[in-house]
Structure formats: structure tokens, C-alpha cells
Amino acid sequence: MSIELVSIGTAITIIVGAIISYYYLYYMGAALQKSVRTRNDKDDGPEDRYHYSLIGAVVSVIISIVSIAIYGYGPAFLYWGPIVALLAAVAVAYSLREELMG
Amino acid sequence: MDHITLTMNPLLNPMQGVPTLMAVGLVMLALVYYVKRNLVSSTKDFVIANRRIGFGFGVAGLISIWTWAMAVMMSAAQTYTYGLSGLFWFTVPNGLAVILVIPFARKIRQIMPAGYTIPEFVSARFGANKLAISVVVLGAMFGSLIEVIINIKGTSLVISNVFGTNANLAAIVGLAVVLIYSLLGGLWASVSTSTLSTLLHTVPPAIIIVAVLYTAGGSDAIWGSVAAQGNDLLSVTRPDAAMGFGITLALGLITATVAGQEYWQVAWALKRKDVSRTFLWAGALFYPIPICIGILGLVGLALHIDLATLGGDAAAIGPYLISHLNLPIWIVILYVVVILTACYSVIDSAFTAISSVTVVDVVKPLKPDISERSLFVWAKIPMAIAAAIAAAIVLTGVDFVTIVLTSYAIRTAVLIPLVLALFWPRVTAVGFVWGIIAAIAIGMPIRAAYGELWGSIAILSISAAIPLVLGLLNDKRFDFASLKQRRDATETTDMPATLSPVPAAE
Numbered sequence: 001m002s003i004e005l006v007s008i009g010t011a012i013t014i015i016v017g018a019i020i021s022y023y024y025l026y027y028m029g030a031a032l033q034k035s036v037r038t039r040n041d042k043d044d045g046p047e048d049r050y051h052y053s054l055i056g057a058v059v060s061v062i063i064s065i066v067s068i069a070i071y072g073y074g075p076a077f078l079y080w081g082p083i084v085a086l087l088a089a090v091a092v093a094y095s096l097r098e099e100l101m102g
Numbered sequence: 103m104d105h106i107t108l109t110m111n112p113l114l115n116p117m118q119g120v121p122t123l124m125a126v127g128l129v130m131l132a133l134v135y136y137v138k139r140n141l142v143s144s145t146k147d148f149v150i151a152n153r154r155i156g157f158g159f160g161v162a163g164l165i166s167i168w169t170w171a172m173a174v175m176m177s178a179a180q181t182y183t184y185g186l187s188g189l190f191w192f193t194v195p196n197g198l199a200v201i202l203v204i205p206f207a208r209k210i211r212q213i214m215p216a217g218y219t220i221p222e223f224v225s226a227r228f229g230a231n232k233l234a235i236s237v238v239v240l241g242a243m244f245g246s247l248i249e250v251i252i253n254i255k256g257t258s259l260v261i262s263n264v265f266g267t268n269a270n271l272a273a274i275v276g277l278a279v280v281l282i283y284s285l286l287g288g289l290w291a292s293v294s295t296s297t298l299s300t301l302l303h304t305v306p307p308a309i310i311i312v313a314v315l316y317t318a319g320g321s322d323a324i325w326g327s328v329a330a331q332g333n334d335l336l337s338v339t340r341p342d343a344a345m346g347f348g349i350t351l352a353l354g355l356i357t358a359t360v361a362g363q364e365y366w367q368v369a370w371a372l373k374r375k376d377v378s379r380t381f382l383w384a385g386a387l388f389y390p391i392p393i394c395i396g397i398l399g400l401v402g403l404a405l406h407i408d409l410a411t412l413g414g415d416a417a418a419i420g421p422y423l424i425s426h427l428n429l430p431i432w433i434v435i436l437y438v439v440v441i442l443t444a445c446y447s448v449i450d451s452a453f454t455a456i457s458s459v460t461v462v463d464v465v466k467p468l469k470p471d472i473s474e475r476s477l478f479v480w481a482k483i484p485m486a487i488a489a490a491i492a493a494a495i496v497l498t499g500v501d502f503v504t505i506v507l508t509s510y511a512i513r514t515a516v517l518i519p520l521v522l523a524l525f526w527p528r529v530t531a532v533g534f535v536w537g538i539i540a541a542i543a544i545g546m547p548i549r550a551a552y553g554e555l556w557g558s559i560a561i562l563s564i565s566a567a568i569p570l571v572l573g574l575l576n577d578k579r580f581d582f583a584s585l586k587q588r589r590d591a592t593e594t595t596d597m598p599a600t601l602s603p604v605p606a607a608e
Contacts, residue, residue: 095162
């Protein structure tokens with residue numbers, strides 16, 4: 001018989017995940033509505049002049065390597081995986097907010 | 103860890119498989135219905151989202167399009183096989199492959215802002231050379247078809263393994279669900295459903311992994327069990343992981359993105375100011391998904407699950423653990439939803455890629471005066487055909503190794519000639535075509551004889567050498583500025599009369 005109740009850690013993750021999901025879906029919905037409002041606008045904004053691609057690539061690769069290697073340094077670090085997954089959702093929600101505000 | 107017993111969850115049954123597939127599909131369909139009503143009224147909306155995809159949808163869409171079902175399962179499988187070195191070699195090249203598209207995406211938007219497809223660029227770059235176009239059209243079509251087949255197989259495997267549902271039934275229902283919503287919304291449907299999928303690829307895995315760590319005995323016991331096995335399982339420096347699959351996988355991943363129509367179409371569909379940072383963020387934010395789910399591989403190692411229990415397939419470690427760890431049933435269903443949405447988002451993006459290549463590189467050149475209404479219909483027909491072919495292959499159990507190999511060979515052989523064509527004005531059509539053909543003709547037998555790594559190196563070397571040598575002998579320079587003057591391929595003469603823009607929502 002499977003256990004239908006979960007641990008305190010799982011319950012906390014569910015609550016944090018629910019809060020993140022709420023904001024994610026809120027910004028997604030708002031960004032979608034903005035896309036509808038601006039669907040016929042001309043793309044006459046500035047050219048792509050993003051200067052942080054190289055440094056961003058290096059930093060993200062280093063962080064990913066450290067995030068994997070850190071599992072080997074102790075049991076508590078196994079929880080780093082769920083934490084970065086939640087942080088990724090926060091970052092994507094932020095990018096949707098950026099789209100909304102931009 | 104001996105007190106952990108692994109038995110099939112008794113609450114799972116075959117009747118749950120199809121409703122799960124359909125429930126996920128219905129949520130996607132509801133979203134796409136809104137998108138279809140408000141954002142899609144022309145062929146251009148359908149195949150390239152009217153080039154109005156912004157930063158947030160671009161990031162979230164790309165993450166999900168790149169998250170294959172196999173990626174979700176393989177992160178755990180490689181960790182289970184090689185320890186943290188397997189997770190390292192699986193994860194790091196994966197995100198990097200998306201980030202590496204940046205210079206190419208930026209360049210193509212700069213020199214050919216009104217483009218749609220790789221074959222269209224090749225056609226413009228090499229004066230409509232039929233052989234060059236045919237090779238890249240074939241590569242794009244086969245590549246996308248393979249994505250559909252592999253992911254629909256992934257869908258059916260997970261549903262049949264977890265619930266015991268008939269695998270063929272699961273494949274058909276899954277394919278029908280994605281086809282229906284893809285037919286409605288094209289690229290807008292793909293990007294909006296993928297954005298929702300990205301949420302499901304991040305938050306639920308965090309919950310699932312915390313629950314698994316608890317149910318499997320706690321992080322101390324799991325980590326201690328893996329550490330006790332030695333064998334550098336908790337180190338990222340095992341060389342056998344690099345030689346076993348890492349280097350080959352890295353080459354294959356870079357080929358899949360840089361020469362993949364799915365990524366070029368997003369590059370052309372994004373607002374031009376957002377192209378670089380969108381690909382950077384998508385690559386960087388992809389990383390947490392395998393980093394989190396890969397922990398299932400460590401749990402498999404800790405519980406001493408042998409490969410024979412998994413039917414000899416390490417990819418089954420995730421589904422096996424989830425369905426045998428006595429987890430609450432909703433956690434099991436949540437895991438299945440993660441895999442299903444990964445499958446769906448790759449399939450809908452592949453459908454859209456097939457649609458744009460057909461419209462822009464096959465239908466429009468054959469019938470330049472086609473009406474907008476007919477073109478819009480033609481944008482949808484190839485999706486249905488691709489779904490029918492994929493269903494036939496999966497249902498009949500026909501060996502699709504030939505399609506996989508053809509797709510692999512063309513994509514790998516196209517990579518360097520395509521990059522040269524984009525950046526070097528001296529590349530000729532002859533160099534481009536014969537670089538690809540010679541690379542396939544010589545490289546594939548080498549691959550068959552000496553393995554994937556040497557085959558890939560041979561294909562890449564030959565495909566680089568021929569266009570480089572012939573280019574150095576060529577005095578003429580291609581004028582990249584001429585690409586800016588190209589007309590938008592989905593514009594039709596009757597467009598103003600037939601297009602009735604959907605009013606913006608309040």
C-alpha cells in the first residue's frame with residue numbers, strides 16, 4: 001500500500017512550488033495577453049546588441065558543473081537539485097515579467 | 103537500505119493511461135484554443151508567429167522544445183550508469199548546445215531578417231541550386247520526423263511501463279492529441295504550450311525528487327550507499343563516461359541545434375532585439391532540469407537495482423523507481439505528466455518545422471501564385487502526413503534505423519558547410535553540395551566500421567575540407583546584403599483581401 005501522506009520536506013516543496021507556479025502562470029497569462037494586444041505591431045525595436053552571451057555562457061556552464069559536482073560532497077547537497085529546479089522556474093517567470101514590462 | 107522494498111504500486115492500472123494522456127492534451131488544447139482565436143489568422147502567424155515571440159515565451163518555449171522525453175529519462179540513466187560523471191557529460195553539453203546557437207541565430211537574423219527555414223537560406227545563398235536545396239530539405243524533414251517518432255515512442259513506453267496500458271493505444275492517443283492542437287495554432291501553439299510545459303519540467307521534478315529522497319530512505323542513506331560502492335560514482339572525472347558516450351553525445355547535440363530547423367525557426371520568430379539573450383537564458387535554465395532529475399540515477403545506484411531488473415535498459419530507471427517506490431499515486435502521475443509534456447512539446451515543434459519547410463521550400467516554389475487560403479491549408483497538411491507516417495512506423499514496429507541514420511548523416515554533414523555558408527562569402531554551391539555528399543558517402547561506412555565517434559569525426563572533417571578547399575579556389579564573394587532584399591516567403595498577392603486580422607483582446 002502506498003503512502004498518500006508526504007514528508008515535511010515534500011510539503012514545504014509543494015508550498016514553495018505552488019507559490020512559484022502562481023506567479024509563473026500569472027506572468028505567462030499577462031505576457032500572452034500582451035502578445036495578443038501587440039500582435040500586429042511592427043518589429044521596429046532596437047537591433048540585437050546583447051553583449052553578455054560569452055560571459056553568460058561561461059558562467060552558466062561553470063554553475064552547472066559545480067551544481068553537479070557538489071552532489072559528491074555530502075548528503076545534504078542532494079537537495080540542491082530540487083532547489084535549482086525551483087530557481088529555474090523563478091527565472092523563467094522573471095523572463096515572462098520582463099517580456100510584459102518591456 | 104535493505105528496509106526499502108520495491109514493488110509495483112498497486113494503485114496503478116491500465117485504465118489510468120489514456121485519461122492521463124488526454125487530460126494533459128485537454129489542458130494544452132484549452133490554451134491553444136485561446137491562442138488560435140487571438141493570435142493565428144494567417145500562414146505567417148502559423149509558421150513563424152508573425153515574428154512576435156518575446157523574451158519570456160522564447161526562453162520558456164526553447165527550454166521545453168529542447169527537453170526531450172529521453173532527456174528526462176537519460177539524465178537519470180547516465181547517472182545510474184556512470185555516477186556523477188554520467189550526469190556531467192549528459193548535462194553540460196546539452197545546455198551548451200542551445201547557447202552555441204547564439205552566433206548563428208544572431209547572424210541569420212541580421213543578414214536575412216525575413217527568413218523561415220534552413221533550405222530557404224541555402225536556396226538564397228546558392229542561387230536556388232536544386233541539389234543543395236533537396237539535401238537540406240531531406241535533412242530537415244527526416245530530422246523532424248525522427249523527433250516525432252522517438253518522442254511518441256517515449257510516450258508509449260512510459261504510459262505502458264507505469265500504467266500497463268497498451269503501448270500502441272498510448273502512441274495513437276498521444277499523437278492525436280498533439281496533432282489536434284498543433285493543427286490549430288502552429289508555432290504560437292508550440293511556444294505557448296511549451297511555456298506551460300517548462301513550468302511542469304521544473305516545479306514538479308523538485309517535488310518528485312524531494313519525495314523520492316524521503317521514500318528511498320533519506321539523503322544520508324542514499325549518499326552513503328553510493329559512496330560505499332566507490333568506483334568514483336560521486337566524482338565528475340571518470341574518463342569512461344567521456345569515452346563511452348560524452349564526446350559523441352556532445353557532437354550530436356551541437357549538430358541537432360545548430361543545424362536544426364526547430365531552432366532556426368525560433369531564431370526567426372523572436373523579436374530581433376531578444377534573439378541572443380533568449381538562447382542564452384534558455385540554455386542556462388535548461389541545466390536545472392537534468393541536474394534535478396538525474397538524482398533518480400543516484401537513488402537507483404543506492405538501492406542496488408540491477409540492469410536486468412530494468413530489462414537491460416538503463417533509461418527505465420526513472421519510471422521503474424517512480425512506479426515501485428511506494429510513492430503516493432499523485433507523485434507517480436506527476437512524473438508521467440513531466441514526461442508527457444516533454445514529449446508533446448518536442449512533437450509540436452517538429453510538426454511546425456515540417457510545416458514551414460513544406461510551405462516555404464516545397465509548395466511556394468512550385469506554385470508561387472498560390473492564394474493565402476490555400477497556403478494556410480498547405481501549412482497543416484504536412485503535419486497530418488508526418489503524424490500518419492510516425493503512427494504507421496510505431497504501430498507496425500517497422501525498424502526505423504534507416505531513417506535515424508539518414509537523418510543523423512545529413513544533419514552532421516550539413517553542420518559545417520552550413521556554418522561556412524553563413525559566415526564565409528567564398529563558399530560555393532559545388533563545395534556545399536559535394537562536401538555534404540562526400541561526407542555521407544565516406545563517413546557513414548567509417549561509422550559502421552569504427553563506431554559513432556570516428557564516424558562523426560570523419561563526416562565533420564570531410565564536410566569541412568571540401569567547401570574550404572573549393573572556397574579558397576573561388577575568387578568570387580557572395581554579397582550577404584542581397585539576402586536582406588528577399589521577399590517574405592509566405593506573402594501572397596491576395597493577402598490584403600483575404601486577411602482579416604483578429605481584433606486585439608481587451
